[in-house]
Amino acid sequence: MQEKERQCNDGGSRDNVNVNEGGNHETACFGKITVIGTGPGDTDHLSKKALEAIKSSQTVIGYSSYLKQIDGILSVAQERMPFNMKDEIKRCEAAVKKSMEGRDVALVSGGDAGIYGMSGLLLEIIEKKSLLGKIPVDFIPGIPAFCAASCAVGAPIMNDFCVISLSNLLTPWEDIEKRLRAASQGDFVIILYNPKSMKRKNELTIAKDILLETLDKDRPVAIIKAVTRPDEEIVITTLENMDKFDIVSMNTSIIIGNSNTYVKDFFMITKRGYGNKYNLDLA
Amino acid sequence: MQEKERQCNDGGSRDNVNVNEGGNHETACFGKITVIGTGPGDTDHLSKKALEAIKSSQTVIGYSSYLKQIDGILSVAQERMPFNMKDEIKRCEAAVKKSMEGRDVALVSGGDAGIYGMSGLLLEIIEKKSLLGKIPVDFIPGIPAFCAASCAVGAPIMNDFCVISLSNLLTPWEDIEKRLRAASQGDFVIILYNPKSMKRKNELTIAKDILLETLDKDRPVAIIKAVTRPDEEIVITTLENMDKFDIVSMNTSIIIGNSNTYVKDFFMITKRGYGNKYNLDLA
Numbered sequence: 015m016q017e018k019e020r021q022c023n024d025g026g027s028r029d030n031v032n033v034n035e036g037g038n039h040e041t042a043c044f045g046k047i048t049v050i051g052t053g054p055g056d057t058d059h060l061s062k063k064a065l066e067a068i069k070s071s072q073t074v075i076g077y078s079s080y081l082k083q084i085d086g087i088l089s090v091a092q093e094r095m096p097f098n099m100k101d102e103i104k105r106c107e108a109a110v111k112k113s114m115e116g117r118d119v120a121l122v123s124g125g126d127a128g129i130y131g132m133s134g135l136l137l138e139i140i141e142k143k144s145l146l147g148k149i150p151v152d153f154i155p156g157i158p159a160f161c162a163a164s165c166a167v168g169a170p171i172m173n174d175f176c177v178i179s180l181s182n183l184l185t186p187w188e189d190i191e192k193r194l195r196a197a198s199q200g201d202f203v204i205i206l207y208n209p210k211s212m213k214r215k216n217e218l219t220i221a222k223d224i225l226l227e228t229l230d231k232d233r234p235v236a237i238i239k240a241v242t243r244p245d246e247e248i249v250i251t252t253l254e255n256m257d258k259f260d261i262v263s264m265n266t267s268i269i270i271g272n273s274n275t276y277v278k279d280f281f282m283i284t285k286r287g288y289g290n291k292y293n294l295d296l297a
Numbered sequence: 298m299q300e301k302e303r304q305c306n307d308g309g310s311r312d313n314v315n316v317n318e319g320g321n322h323e324t325a326c327f328g329k330i331t332v333i334g335t336g337p338g339d340t341d342h343l344s345k346k347a348l349e350a351i352k353s354s355q356t357v358i359g360y361s362s363y364l365k366q367i368d369g370i371l372s373v374a375q376e377r378m379p380f381n382m383k384d385e386i387k388r389c390e391a392a393v394k395k396s397m398e399g400r401d402v403a404l405v406s407g408g409d410a411g412i413y414g415m416s417g418l419l420l421e422i423i424e425k426k427s428l429l430g431k432i433p434v435d436f437i438p439g440i441p442a443f444c445a446a447s448c449a450v451g452a453p454i455m456n457d458f459c460v461i462s463l464s465n466l467l468t469p470w471e472d473i474e475k476r477l478r479a480a481s482q483g484d485f486v487i488i489l490y491n492p493k494s495m496k497r498k499n500e501l502t503i504a505k506d507i508l509l510e511t512l513d514k515d516r517p518v519a520i521i522k523a524v525t526r527p528d529e530e531i532v533i534t535t536l537e538n539m540d541k542f543d544i545v546s547m548n549t550s551i552i553i554g555n556s557n558t559y560v561k562d563f564f565m566i567t568k569r570g571y572g573n574k575y576n577l578d579l580a
Contacts (some may be wrong), residue, residue, distance in 0.1 A: 049445075
């Protein structure tokens with residue numbers, strides 16, 4: 015077989031991937047797909063590694079609103095492929111298609127791409143196409159929205175915690191209810207994602223009622239909308255009232271404290287146990 | 298009162314903090330304390346915001362091993378104050394002292410500073426000293442180790458998850474057991490931090506036995522040591538065997554899949570439900 019001029023990418027990410035090994039060199043010359051979390055919103059929260067991976071890709075694929083957020087760091091030469099919400103499968107298929115054309119692809123996703131993001135679906139689709147281990151893929155972590163949300167109100171996490179999405183688009187609602195009960199019985203700090211959308215209006219109230227089976231109505235709750243973005247808004251309230259605020263939407267994280275959480279001066283703080291351990295007179 | 302020449306920091310982080318308002322201007326002229334997560338290890342995973350906050354501080358305080366990791370980004374002019382492990386209270390007290398001397402302080406912590414990090418203890422100590430709302434504080438999120446660990450093996454999280462530390466130094470062991478039971482009953486992806494240390498040898502085996510009350514012995518498990526660091530090591534195994542590997546230490550994250558997790562070609566993937574929703578023939 016004649017050597018092609020264009021060099022194949024070596025993938026770099028996985029020692030056991032060698033796209034040149036065996037098979038038809040021509041068809042095996044895939045571009046690399048890098049799945050990248052773009053963080054909570056403000057691109058100042060991107061890591062150097064994520065930034066460089068985005069800049070060095072030839073095609074950038076993602077939900078249109080996330081592409082808009084990172085547009086300022088892209089060059090005119092980079093191909094942008096924005097997709098609508100819910101078109102996650104089309105995004106992955108486009109990434110695979112571009113890779114098969116030999117182009118390096120950045121598949122971007124808000125927050126961390128491994129948390130309710132694009133990483134898993136991409137791998138499922140690559141596997142379905144029998145290309146797992148052939149297409150070079152890499153995953154670059156990002157700052158999850160809940161970490162930025164937590165920073166915005168002080169230190170509400172600090173100890174063992176759960177993250178639960180209230181969207182039943184992909185997870186059966188009975189699983190969500192089971193997790194809400196388990197999380198409250200385990201005295202975790204509980205973070206709720208996707209508490210409300212255009213179509214889902216009552217889930218947060220149902221979740222509240224489930225949590226109130228176990229937790230006190232005065233349990234501190236922080237509601238953080240659009241964290242790090244220009245329209246950021248924060249409310250600190252109690253479990254009893256957490257469903258009564260207009261700022262709750264798809265872009266809102268809700269942090270429910272555990273039994274060691276308190277609020278002081280608009281800071282939400284979960285004590286981790288230093289006071290007990292060192293016999294300190296901490297609040 | 299005569300105006301001092303040196304300008305006070307405005308804090309910037311909280312609208313309701315004004316260190317110049319009332320009181321003695323001289324003593325109220327605090328330096329700002331910024332609590333910063335340094336991420337999983339490799340400084341390429343620092344955000345621009347975290348990097349700039351570290352670089353612009355006059356004094357950098359933290360556990361000696363984290364200070365060593367970021368030493369390359371510090372200037373000779375910056376004061377370094379390394380502390381031993383377990384000296385968390387001393388670190389916070391040093392940060393407060395430096396702030397009271399008018400110096401801007403970066404208090405660094407591995408991963409995200411709000412997850413088992415320094416954020417909460419700093420606030421508790423500032424409150425104990427009746428300085429809450431007086432000392433300007435800011436919190437900058439970092440990439441948690443478990444996000445980098447997840448990226449290293451593909452997409453094991455993807456859906457609702459819990460993070461549980463197996464260290465009973467600050468959390469009573471019975472609380473940890475309760476959380477392990479709740480997490481497995483809720484079918485969460487479960488991430489274990491601090492699975493083992495010099496003094497704690499058997500906790501991971503006890504945790505395994507608790508999880509096996511509910512979960513199948515073949516449940517996929519990823520063990521990721523020192524993620525993004527030169528000594529990174531990865532094992533993909535099953536729940537039954539997760540306590541049998543030497544790489545398990547304080548620097549190891551363990552990710553236990555939920556009922557939708559599978560392993561293929563050294564990738565660990567948690568299906569999120571796209572296959573069911575769109576009637577796709579996904580693996």
